[in-house]
Amino acid sequence: MFSIRNFNRSKPILFLLILFPSMIWAYQFIAGNLGVNPIERLMDEFGLMALRLIILTLMISTIANIRQLKSIVVFRRMIGLFAFYYVCLHFSTYIFLDHFFDIEFIIKDIIKRPFITFGFISFLCLIPLAFTSTNKMVKRLSYKLWKKIHYLIYPAAILSSFHFYVLVRADKTEPMIYMGIIVFLLFERIVKKFIFHRPLAR
Amino acid sequence: MKILSSEITPYKTYLNRRKFIKGSLASALLATVSTSAFANHDNNSSIYNKYLNESDKLNSYEEITTYNNFYEFGTHKKHPHLNSGNFKPRPWTIKIDGLVKKPQTYDLEKILSNVTIEDRVYRLRCVEAWSMVIPWQGFQLSELIKMAEPLSSAKYVQFVTVFRPEEMPGQQKRTIIWPYREGLRMDEAMNPLTILATGLYGHEIPNQNGAPIRLVVPWKYGFKSIKSIVEIRFLDKQPETSWETLAPWEYGFYANVNPNVDHPRWSQSTERRIGEFKRRNTLMFNGYEEEVAHLYKDLDLTKFY
Numbered sequence: 001m002f003s004i005r006n007f008n009r010s011k012p013i014l015f016l017l018i019l020f021p022s023m024i025w026a027y028q029f030i031a032g033n034l035g036v037n038p039i040e041r042l043m044d045e046f047g048l049m050a051l052r053l054i055i056l057t058l059m060i061s062t063i064a065n066i067r068q069l070k071s072i073v074v075f076r077r078m079i080g081l082f083a084f085y086y087v088c089l090h091f092s093t094y095i096f097l098d099h100f101f102d103i104e105f106i107i108k109d110i111i112k113r114p115f116i117t118f119g120f121i122s123f124l125c126l127i128p129l130a131f132t133s134t135n136k137m138v139k140r141l142s143y144k145l146w147k148k149i150h151y152l153i154y155p156a157a158i159l160s161s162f163h164f165y166v167l168v169r170a171d172k173t174e175p176m177i178y179m180g181i182i183v184f185l186l187f188e189r190i191v192k193k194f195i196f197h198r199p200l201a202r
Numbered sequence: 203m204k205i206l207s208s209e210i211t212p213y214k215t216y217l218n219r220r221k222f223i224k225g226s227l228a229s230a231l232l233a234t235v236s237t238s239a240f241a242n243h244d245n246n247s248s249i250y251n252k253y254l255n256e257s258d259k260l261n262s263y264e265e266i267t268t269y270n271n272f273y274e275f276g277t278h279k280k281h282p283h284l285n286s287g288n289f290k291p292r293p294w295t296i297k298i299d300g301l302v303k304k305p306q307t308y309d310l311e312k313i314l315s316n317v318t319i320e321d322r323v324y325r326l327r328c329v330e331a332w333s334m335v336i337p338w339q340g341f342q343l344s345e346l347i348k349m350a351e352p353l354s355s356a357k358y359v360q361f362v363t364v365f366r367p368e369e370m371p372g373q374q375k376r377t378i379i380w381p382y383r384e385g386l387r388m389d390e391a392m393n394p395l396t397i398l399a400t401g402l403y404g405h406e407i408p409n410q411n412g413a414p415i416r417l418v419v420p421w422k423y424g425f426k427s428i429k430s431i432v433e434i435r436f437l438d439k440q441p442e443t444s445w446e447t448l449a450p451w452e453y454g455f456y457a458n459v460n461p462n463v464d465h466p467r468w469s470q471s472t473e474r475r476i477g478e479f480k481r482r483n484t485l486m487f488n489g490y491e492e493e494v495a496h497l498y499k500d501l502d503l504t505k506f507y
Contacts, residue, residue, distance in 0.1 A: 035280070036269035036476055037332060100480055105469070115467055166467065169330075170377040170448070171277040 004071040014075060018082045021049060022089060039097045046090035047119075051164060051178060053083035054157050058185045065192075077133055080153075084130040087123055087160075115166035118159040125156035157182050253395075253420075254323055254335070255489065261334040263403045265476050270410050271328065272429055273377055274363065274370040281372065282410035289369045291406075291413035291430070300435035301356040310414055314400065316349060317341035322397055322418070327459045327488045329423035333473045338418055339401030344392045346434070352388075356436035359391045360384070361417060364432040378444050384428035385441035385455065386419065387497075395420055395493050398431070421490040423457045454507040458498065459488035463507045 025045050028034040034041045057080045064073040099106050110120045128149055132138070138146045161182055165175035272282040275289075296313065299305035319339050327333045347359070363382035367373040373380050390396065399418045400407055407413045412429025419426050425445050435441070445453035452466055461471045461484040472481040487494050498506075 036265045037279070037474065039474070039479075040332070097479075098474075098481075105472075109469060112464075113467055113469075169277070170273060171375065 007071050007074045043093040046086050050083050050086035050090055051160050053079055084126050091123055115163050119163035122156045122159040125152040258335045261476055266336055267408050274372045276372045285371050286409035289409040294414045297433045298350045300437050301353040302436050303351040317345045324420035325488050326424055331473045334476050337403055338399040340397040340399035343396045343398050352436040355438050357388050358437045358440055359386050360435040360441035361428045361431050362433035364430045378448055382444045384443050421487040421494045426457050456506050463504050
């Protein structure tokens with residue numbers, strides 16, 4: 001049941017499932033029923049989705065350590081790329097819709113405001129991951145180097161959850177939950193690698 | 203792209219519509235529903251035009267009542283609209299105490315029968331860098347202060363929101379320290395722009411907007427305009443206020459709208475007017491500079507933000 005073949009077969013379904021929300025939000029935005037402050041809403045939805053998908057990729061690696069479930073790792077690349085897709089949508093909403101190409105303002109905003117700096121660095125971290133996501137790239141770079149590059153997912157996850165945490169004004173429960181999950185997943189890896197000296201899931 | 207809401211009513215159309223309602227059967231119906239809120243209603247609204255700019259268009263009733271920061275009903279903007287159905291704004295009393303001649307508790311009806319309700323169309327600028335234009339009905343806070351007869355030692359006014367966790371689900375969680383508290387300096391409280399609002403768009407003020415009575419201080423960030431007030435206290439010292447207590451490096455006692463002093467986490471130089479696509483430049487004192495700048499001429503606004 002949990003074979004690579006079955007998982008590969010269900011990929012198109014997962015693809016549509018993750019793509020679907022962005023289509024819905026884009027449609028609602030154009031149709032004008034995304035609430036009273038549609039630009040803010042669009043930015044929030046894209047950003048939150050991106051963060052959830054980043055966390056999901058980390059979870060998949062952890063779950064793949066369970067022998068019976070190790071094939072689940074076949075979903076990881078697609079989910080990771082979708083995380084990048086939603087980050088791009090989130091970032092373009094900020095640039096094009098929220099600030100309407102006011103580049104001078106945006107650069108100042110990125111430098112001056114820690115929470116935007118965190119979000120931006122997280123975005124930068126994800127770029128090399130997306131560009132080295134193909135099998136060809138893994139071969140070209142050697143698996144060792146490729147793996148090193150992909151450790152960037154950790155700063156990306158931490159910074160993006162912090163980006164969300166700082167943004168919230170009073171009730172920090174939701175960002176705390178995401179940060180908790182990330183810390184747990186990181187801790188699990190550290191224990192495994194440095195205490196049990198087991199290689200991490202590939 | 204339907205960002206510009208077709209429901210946004212130009213101010214003139216709104217006034218004409220109000221005149222029409224006044225002369226029609228609808229007003230009779232409206233009057234029976236909301237007599238108390240509109241006792242002594244002064245319909246001479248033209249004098250408030252001067253507070254608006256030509257580019258200021260009224261936000262729709264829907265926009266004003268579905269996008270609110272009122273953490274007593276939850277922290278999401280749509281929560282107050284969704285979670286305020288069980289709140290009972292009547293009967294209502296306001297306790298007036300502290301440095302006054304005779305501390306006492308007033309029935310809201312009694313207060314309303316002694317004041318003149320006016321139309322006031324104000325810009326509202328939230329500290330989160332969005333804004334609206336809202337047609338309130340209310341009366342000048344100065345009228346109530348005169349009624350309360352504060353002592354000459356009273357230099358500040360403190361306001362307290364009702365605490366009813368069973369009706370206000372947000373209060374069951376300690377997101378901020380309940381009850382919500384705000385304050386003004388006496389001269390700010392006496393300024394003719396400062397009102398206590400009891401109506402919105404000619405209706406009694408909805409629960410999510412601070413029923414049955416709330417403060418509106420249009421040259422300050424929205425969080426100063428405390429909602430559902432049950433207590434007004436006159437003090438000789440600057441009172442603690444909720445947001446300042448929670449994060450003093452981010453929110454000050456004054457909280458005057460100021461495009462030159464940024465919030466540490468975001469710029470205050472521009473704002474998104476709800477219903478508009480491009481951001482606007484934020485105006486000093488939210489565009490009420492002429493009326494209030496003199497109150498702060500000896501104050502360093504970068505320190506007393």
